[in-house]
Amino acid sequence: MARYFTEDHEWIDIEGDHATIGITDYAQEQLGDIVFVEVPESGTVLEKGADAAVVESVKAASDVYAPVSGEILEGNDALADEPALVNTSPEEDGWFFRMSLSDADELEGLMDAKEYKAFVDSL
Amino acid sequence: MSDDEKLPLDSWHRAQGGRMVSFAGYSMPIQYEGIMAEHLWTRESAGLFDVSHMGQLQLIGDDAAEALEAIVPGDISALKPGRVRYTLLLAEDGGILDDLMVTNTGKHLYLVVNGATKHDDIAYMRRHLPDSIGLNHLEGDALLALQGPKAAEALARIGIKPFKDGWPVPTELFFMQAGPFLWNDVPLGISRSGYTGEDGFEISVPADKAEALAQALVDQPEVKPIGLGARDSLRLEAGLPLYGHDIDDRTTPIEADLGFALSKRRREAADFPAASKILSQREHGAxxxxxxxxxxxxxxxxxxxxxxxxxxxxxxxxxxxxxxxxxxxxxxxxxxxxxxxxxxxxxxxxxxxxxxxxxxxxxxxxxxxxxxxxxx
The missing domain is CATH 2.40.30.110 (Aminomethyltransferase beta-barrel domains)
Known part of the structure; x- marks a missing residue:
């Protein structure tokens, strides 16, 4: 399994032609206490860069984008009852949604863990 | 680089782990450990807020209260020494230019106005107050707010003394009362007021002593530093409007549901800006x-x-x-x-x-x- 990262502070785990997407520890730290998450419905078809999910902290709302094109397979229902999972386990239990991958070439240009760390350190 | 001005406690906030953001032209801490935790801590214990960005002003002159009444709808003349009142700075059309606290110190009026509006407020007051009234901007003073059910307990422990023998100590103040005090020979102006809905105090302190005072307060087990984020969520729960957001120069006191700021004597005299419009709204609803x-x-x-x-x-x-x-x-x-x-x-x-x-x-x-x- 390969994990990629975007400059929007999302992580993407790839298994075959399926992707699991969430926000990074750095992102949850910046957002602060998460009080609400809206995940996309299964069957939604999204282009890379489209609004996929909404995450609300005490202070502000932020969009989570589809980092690749494809169809939503499932959203993480656990976040409806426990949005704080994004704070406590951003890169595991606090995943946002799974989607199919319609164009594997879109993974090129994403960062690996080392590149993402360097990117965050540069901010 | 940011053009934001630094407040006297800037480096202290950073040392406390504050995450600094730009607010009202100043670099200020939005949070330390997290908005939710800081909010709840203030509600159950006590929080220390740096509100030094706010404008602290003095109006000096025998007729300062009467003069100020030309531009606010509160009964300032009836404000006794040691008392604090919330009032509104009104434009000629009845719009709200700012909301502020006015204290009669016994010698002059002490005003606390919003940070983002203070320079406009000063200009407006200079235009509308007679030349015989002096207006000082206390730029050399910091302002701290200690808020929460354990604020009095913590404040009582740091050795603040009456300004003169026989005068009260801060914890003898009631809500919306104020007075002068001494802390290690440093003069403090303290009022029992705030912006969280909790019991608490606002403390005016010379800028070069602010850090020592802030440290003495957070050294008390009840007290943690609290950022702007929790300040906003606390005041929202308390139903208190935020200037520039919930009230501004396009809202009148009645529309803003701040009719309590129109004192009875002033309503009867109908002698504040846009009185006929505002009193008509009060009568018939906005x-x-x-x-x-x-x-x-x-x-x-x-x-x-x-x-x-x-x-x-x-x-x-x-x-x-x-x-x-x-x-x-x-x-x-x-x-x-x-x-x-x-x-x-x-x-x-x-x-x-x-x-x-x-x-x-x-x-x-x-x-x-x-x-x-x-x-x-």
Whole structure:
């Protein structure tokens, strides 16, 4: 399994032609206490860069984008009852949604863990 | 590089782990350990807020109270020494230029105005006050707020003395009273007031002593430093408007539901700016009103979201909105048409194309916990 990262502070785990997407520890730290998450419905078809999910902290709302094109397979229902999972386990239990991958070439240009760390350190 | 001005406690906030952001032209801490934890800590213990960005002014002159009454609707002449009053700086058309606290120190009036409006306020006051009234901007003083049910307990422990023998200590003040005190020979002006709905104090201190005082306070086990984020969620729960958001120069005191700031004597004299318009609104109601809303579900509505009618037409606006840490649900303030401003009215809000349902609720959302003087 390969994990990629975007400059929007999302992580993407790839298994075959399926992707699991969430926000990074750095992102949850910046957002602060998460009080609400809206995940996309299964069957939604999204282009890379489209609004996929909404995450609300005490202070502000932020969009989570589809980092690749494809169809939503499932959203993480656990976040409806426990949005704080994004704070406590951003890169595991606090995943946002799974989607199919319609164009594997879109993974090129994403960062690996080392590149993402360097990117965050540069901010 | 940022052009933000640094406040006297800038490096202290950073050393305390504060995350600094730009606010009202200053670099200020938005949070330390997290908004939710800081909010709840203030509600159950005590929080220390740096509000040195706010404007501290003195109006000096025998007729300062009468003169100020030309531009505010409160009975300032009746304000006794040692008493504090909330009032509104009004434009000629009745719009609110600022909201402020006025203290009669016995020697002069001491005003605390909003940081983002202080320079405009000073210019407006200079234009409207006679030359015989002196106006000082106390730029050399910092302002700290200690807020929460354990604020008095903590403040009592750091060795603040009466300004003169026989005068009171700070914890003898009641809500909306103020006085001068000494802390290690440093003069402090302390009022029992604040912006969280809790008991607490606002402390004016010379800038070069602010860090020592802040440290002495957070050294008390009850006290933690609290950022702007929790300051905003606390005041929203307390139903207190934020200038530039819930009130501004296009809202009148009646629309803003701040009619209590119109003192009886001033209403009878009808001698404040736009008195006939404002008193007519008071009598007959304004077309719109600021209300509190409890929002259904868990997703907050934010400032700028539209209040809509059954046809989807915009009839009002959300002016503050967020998640209430104490209630565990989203709350908001909004301007709604008068007909929908009754408690219990259902309000539809549209945000990013999505409808939300709100119910008009009494404010404060969380009961005030002030240390009021017992009524005799």
């Amino acid at each position: 077309e719109r009103k600021r209300v509190g809303l409890i929002i259904e579900g868990r997703q907050p509505v934010r400032e700028g979201a539209a209040v809509v009618d059954d046809d989807g037409k915009e009839v009002g606006k959300v002016t503050s909105g967020g998640f209430s840490p104490s209630l565990g649900q989203p709350i908001a303030m909004a301007y709604v048409p008068a007909a929908q401003s009754e408690l219990g009215s259902t309000i539809t809000i549209e945000q990013r194309g999505k409808p939300f349902t709100g119910t008009v609720a009494a404010m404060p959302f969380v009961p005030h916990n002030y240390h009021r003087q017992p009524k005799l």
